[in-house]
Amino acid sequence: MTAFFAMFKRELAHYFTSPIAYVVLIIFSILSGWFYVQGFLLPYSLYCQQYDMMQLQQQNPMMGQMPAPNFTELIVPSLFGTLSIILIFLVPLLTMRSIAEEKKEGTIELLYTYPISDLQVILAKYAAALVIFSITVLLCAFYLALPEFIKEGGGIVEWKPALSALLGFFLLGAASISLGFIFSAVTENQIVSAALTFALLLFLWVVGWASQSDQVEGLAKTLAESVSLTNRSDGLFKGLIHLSDLVFFFCVTVGALFITMRSLESHRWRG
């Protein structure tokens, strides 16, 4: 356990000294902040104003057609849909060096000869990446809580669906990072590792997007719907927790880490 925590602390510190953590967190804050305010918060408050005005003009015939503003329903799912696209760009930055750099610098040779198992090494590195990612989840929680502070009296955000959305975002990130780890383990070139991770995540997103099209039908549609990470998280963003989605994310994460471990071990038989 000492070895695991030592490795975990080193990885976490390296994210800040390198300084990938700052790059990732700043980019995420700027992009997500901009989308949140410009794309969601302002239109939402506009809508609220319009709705209030309609209510004042009691006889307005449009009255019945304009539903009451519901932050959780209107904003949360599409906000997280947008944020998950940012993840596609940022996860490769988080994972590209994790193992590739050790291979390139040769420091992996020492890891292989220390009394620490490959699994411990991978889990420590994964945990560190997850901690950095969790900071973005906290930022998202702040976005969800913000309307509560702006509007007097609060009561805008429904907490259960909001927590489900945060869970979805966390699971999506955790699975994406584990997929990135595979590519970090198979190459010693960080750019190749980042590019492959990006390509895979983009593909899984495009597939989910395509599955919603009418032109895709039958088996292809079912397949596309079920493999797409973002499709799986959409339900959670809406506040719908399906066991199948939770199992899916769990399997992807564990499976990807298992492949990473196998790939790390392969030097033993490959020579």
Added chain:
Amino acid sequence: MIEVQNLTKNYGPVAAIKNVTFEVGKGEILGFLGPNGAGKTTTMRILTGYFPATSGNARVAGFDVFSQINEVRKRIGYLPENVPLYTDMSVKGYLSLAAQMKGLGGTAKSSAVDRVIEEVGLTHMKKRLIKKLSKGYRQRVGLAQSLVNNPEVLILDEPTVGLDPKQITDIRSLIKHLAGDRTVILSTHILPEVSMTCDKVTIINQGQVVVSDTLSNLTKRSSDFSEISVIVRDQGKDTASIIQSVNGVSEVNPSRTGIKDGTTKLDVSLPEDEDIRGAVAKAITSADIELLELSSRQVTLEEIFIRHITNEESGLHHADPDEQEDGLSETQKEEESE
């Protein structure tokens, strides 16, 4: 302490090492000698559990490197050839990490780190970032890292490569000092390094052990008087044939080192069971040649090395160590008759 038996490692169809067998006793320093690509690193990596051998057995500190690799790893210190370090960390930070990776925690960790920092002479550098250190100091950090778990066995892969002469001397004396009662395997292709630091030598070439013996046995021929060198001022006389004519002289070769202003240096092989140096001296002086020097010649490690490597390449290698000695002198004869 280290027993290696018939170790073979194949990279696909290529055998990196074939039937490597040697033994190192407790407290001994073994020089693992061979040209680049001979299989030194491969052997060391097997001993450290980096990868398993294709076949054969190896035991380190009483534990099998295949079935009990974790026990082995706890008891060894390893310094890979390219000294891989986390260069973004400080010396002390890195050594703490290494100590924790080797399972030391709390006060055991801090005292181990302080101990190795002092041992390798890094006290005034301990707060520096490793990337700001010179190659020589990095090498010390690498050594410190290998020592931090107070290992019984030290495995050092070319610890002096790429250093300047001063640093090389420093690291060598450091290794000798650190060895203490530890068992050390030190790979190198620099021969003086072995004569300076090691007790035993194993020479490996093209994946096979060519010779394995103590340093003194290797550098000393069977007796002190069987190999001599003679320096004469012969003014053009054929000293070689005069010496050759002495009863019992097996070979006379003009030495490649130093023929100047009328003097000639000759390497002479004499029988091992009979001291005929006096007869040789007499023959030279009676032919009216000035005898300037007659000394017994120590075979240098370079000669042994070259002899064994060429031996190997000309296909005269024999697996049996006794036959090896024969093969050795055959080649030497060949070499000297050139």
